[in-house]
Amino acid sequence: MSTLLERPAEDAAASRAGQSPFARIVSDFVANPVAVFGLGMLMLLVVVAIFAPLISPQNPYDLAQIDVLDSKLPPGSKSGTGGTFWLGTDDQGRDMLSAIFYGLRISLTVGAASTILALVIGLAAGLTAAYVGGRTEAIIMRIVDIQLSFPAILIALILIAVLGTGTGKVITALVTVQWAYYARTVRSAALVEKRKEYIEAARCLALPPSHIVFRHLLPNCLPPMIVIATVQVAAAIALEATLSFLGLGLPITEPSLGLLIANGYQYLLSGKYWISFFPGIALLLTIVSINLVADQLRDVLNPRLQK
Amino acid sequence: MLVFIIRRSLQAIVVLWVMSLLVFVGVYAVGNPIDILINPQADQQDRERAIHALGLDKSLPDQYLSFLAGAVHGDLGRSFVHSTPALSLILERMPATLELAATAMLIAVILGIPLGLWAGLRPNGIAGRTIMAGSILGFSLPTFWVGLMLIMVFSVMLGWLPSNGRGPTTDLLGVPVSFLSVDGWRHLIMPATNLALFNLALLIRLTRAGAHEALLQDYVKFARAKGLSNARVIGVHVLRNILIPIVTVIGLQFGALIAFAIVTESVFAWPGMGKLLIDSINLLDRPVIVAYLLVIVTVFIVINLAVDILYSALDPRVRLHEAKG
Numbered sequence: 001m002s003t004l005l006e007r008p009a010e011d012a013a014a015s016r017a018g019q020s021p022f023a024r025i026v027s028d029f030v031a032n033p034v035a036v037f038g039l040g041m042l043m044l045l046v047v048v049a050i051f052a053p054l055i056s057p058q059n060p061y062d063l064a065q066i067d068v069l070d071s072k073l074p075p076g077s078k079s080g081t082g083g084t085f086w087l088g089t090d091d092q093g094r095d096m097l098s099a100i101f102y103g104l105r106i107s108l109t110v111g112a113a114s115t116i117l118a119l120v121i122g123l124a125a126g127l128t129a130a131y132v133g134g135r136t137e138a139i140i141m142r143i144v145d146i147q148l149s150f151p152a153i154l155i156a157l158i159l160i161a162v163l164g165t166g167t168g169k170v171i172t173a174l175v176t177v178q179w180a181y182y183a184r185t186v187r188s189a190a191l192v193e194k195r196k197e198y199i200e201a202a203r204c205l206a207l208p209p210s211h212i213v214f215r216h217l218l219p220n221c222l223p224p225m226i227v228i229a230t231v232q233v234a235a236a237i238a239l240e241a242t243l244s245f246l247g248l249g250l251p252i253t254e255p256s257l258g259l260l261i262a263n264g265y266q267y268l269l270s271g272k273y274w275i276s277f278f279p280g281i282a283l284l285l286t287i288v289s290i291n292l293v294a295d296q297l298r299d300v301l302n303p304r305l306q307k
Numbered sequence: 308m309l310v311f312i313i314r315r316s317l318q319a320i321v322v323l324w325v326m327s328l329l330v331f332v333g334v335y336a337v338g339n340p341i342d343i344l345i346n347p348q349a350d351q352q353d354r355e356r357a358i359h360a361l362g363l364d365k366s367l368p369d370q371y372l373s374f375l376a377g378a379v380h381g382d383l384g385r386s387f388v389h390s391t392p393a394l395s396l397i398l399e400r401m402p403a404t405l406e407l408a409a410t411a412m413l414i415a416v417i418l419g420i421p422l423g424l425w426a427g428l429r430p431n432g433i434a435g436r437t438i439m440a441g442s443i444l445g446f447s448l449p450t451f452w453v454g455l456m457l458i459m460v461f462s463v464m465l466g467w468l469p470s471n472g473r474g475p476t477t478d479l480l481g482v483p484v485s486f487l488s489v490d491g492w493r494h495l496i497m498p499a500t501n502l503a504l505f506n507l508a509l510l511i512r513l514t515r516a517g518a519h520e521a522l523l524q525d526y527v528k529f530a531r532a533k534g535l536s537n538a539r540v541i542g543v544h545v546l547r548n549i550l551i552p553i554v555t556v557i558g559l560q561f562g563a564l565i566a567f568a569i570v571t572e573s574v575f576a577w578p579g580m581g582k583l584l585i586d587s588i589n590l591l592d593r594p595v596i597v598a599y600l601l602v603i604v605t606v607f608i609v610i611n612l613a614v615d616i617l618y619s620a621l622d623p624r625v626r627l628h629e630a631k632g
Contacts, residue, residue, distance in 0.1 A: 146322060149607065149611055150566070150604075150607060151562070151563045151566040151567065153566055153567060153569065153570065154566040154569075154603065157569065157584070157588070158330065158600060160588070161330075161584075161588045161596050161600075162329075162330065234447075238449050241449055241451075241452075242449065242450070242451055242570055245451045245452075245570075245573075246451075246569075246570065246573055246585055247585075247589065248585070248588060248589075261451070261452055261455065264455075265455060265574075268455055268458060268459055268463065269458070269462070269463060269470060271463055271464075273459050273463070276452070276455050276459075277456070277459070280449070280452040280455070280456070283449055283452065284447065284448060284449070284452070287447045287448075287449070288443075288444075288447045291443070291446070291447055
């Protein structure tokens with residue numbers, strides 16, 4: 001990747017023909033500095049989330065490490081044991097910076113897990129609809145149409161009202177909200193691909209349908225799915241935060257960024273802004289960086305824009 | 308046309324019925340409302356009387372049938388908590404939500420269309436780029452957090468606006484509204500702005516894309532060649548042709564606004580249907596949850612139908628038929 005970065009633009013253009021598709025995607029992606037910035041920020045956030053227990057100043061959920069006497073201190077205050085609370089503390093005396101690192105971990109995990117699950121279900125439903133056709137297709141697509149005519153937040157709230165709260169139930173709600181986007185997109189992509197010669201050739205070879213669908217059809221439908229999946233991770237994180245803020249999301253034992261913001265809501269009116277403000281900034285940075293990456297991926301993976 | 312409306316209405320009734328079934332079964336299988344609604348200190352006799360009064364001793368299908376029979380007559384059960392009919396509880400709060408959503412849409416339209424036009428007419432200017440960057444932010448910012456930040460700045464730091472509630476209302480034809488008094492506006496403006504942000508960003512992008520495209524069309528070149536003033540070319544020729552998608556989106560988004568008002572109402576303690584829903588979910592007040600969902604599904608179905616019909620009236624190229632399948 002580093003050689004690609006160093007290569008001057010005109011050389012890159014001249015050698016395009018010899019590039020592998022992956023190298024072309026990488027070189028197209030790095031052409032946009034804003035997208036590279038977004039990707040860098042996203043990678044930083046992911047690293048912080050993964051290594052949260054190692055780099056956090058304290059473990060915010062270890063009762064031995066927090067002191068109620070430190071509660072609601074403004075950013076930059078010194079703790080009793082000599083450390084500094086760079087982003088202040090919450091009502092329990094937890095270091096906000098550490099709480100945000102741990103919260104980021106939970107928010108990203110829930111967002112990514114629900115997106116992957118929804119992607120798998122949506123792909124299966126969409127490919128089945130496109131390949132089988134007929135009544136099966138009609139039923140699947142009608143469900144998709146009805147679902148997409150309601151806003152995601154409403155469907156998620158209905159499900160939470162029905163299922164109750166809890167991590168598994170929140171992920172179920174997020175998956176249910178998302179799968180329809182994938183099903184619709186992969187179906188339209190698959191319908192186009194299905195008519196091409198290579199699928200016809202595969203059928204003439206009498207390959208089993210599962211082989212044709214997974215080895216021939218699926219790889220050619222993937223680019224638009226990658227773009228939607230990226231956008232949907234951001235949407236899932238935002239939706240989970242909203243549900244947690246409303247008190248209908250993750251349980252208090254797994255404080256995501258949304259729950260941290262909700263926690264600070266009651267102290268906002270007395271001017272203790274940092275308990276809500278900084279988790280919100282972390283949430284915003286996550287969503288913006290994912291959206292920047294998705295924006296560039298859309299251009300890079302769009303065959304119509306390829307030079 | 309008539310056949311289309313009848314078919315869509317029938318389809319809508321089926322969707323409503325399926326929703327009522329799903330929601331009823333789901334909601335009535337969650338938790339045990341007896342534990343929540345009846346005083347734990349009550350003796351056995353009182354408990355049984357209360358269970359009987361609420362109809363909780365019947366089997367699930369029986370409860371649903373009596374619910375369905377009531378629903379047909381506009382009776383969606385009584386709230387466990389408020390002891391008033393669930394439907395009237397929701398309809399009571401509906402004007403507050405509708406006023407909030409309408410004000411938000413008004414803000415989005417008044418600001419969004421001119422800003423989008425500006426960005427579309429001068430795509431490479433500093434102002435145009437700033438507007439577009441701002442619209443990306445409008446998509447990315449989590450609504451509830453923006454609401455908190457608005458409270459922080461305008462209520463806590465500056466002390467200009469009240470942080471929650473609806474304030475005094477004035478009766479307009481028997482409906483309490485906020486927009487007739489100065490104090491009402493002070494309560495209304497912050498939640499409405501918060502709710503408007505997403506649609507503002509959406510309208511900016513839509514108007515810009517439309518204007519950008521329309522400027523390259525022959526009819527605009529021809530209008531300019533005729534020597535029409537710039538204002539007339541933009542105001543009449545460009546704007547009129549990009550209005551169709553904008554009107555559609557405004558229509559469809561109105562339903563989304565009512566749904567998203569759930570979040571805004573919770574942040575600003577606005578006494579609308581959305582806040583009622585969240586409170587009811589937390590208290591397991593099931594008749595209210597079911598009634599809310601049926602009301603909002605009805606609102607959505609009506610809006611979708613109205614937009615479809617309006618769209619075909621606005622654009623003669625659109626034929627009213629349903630996609631095969």
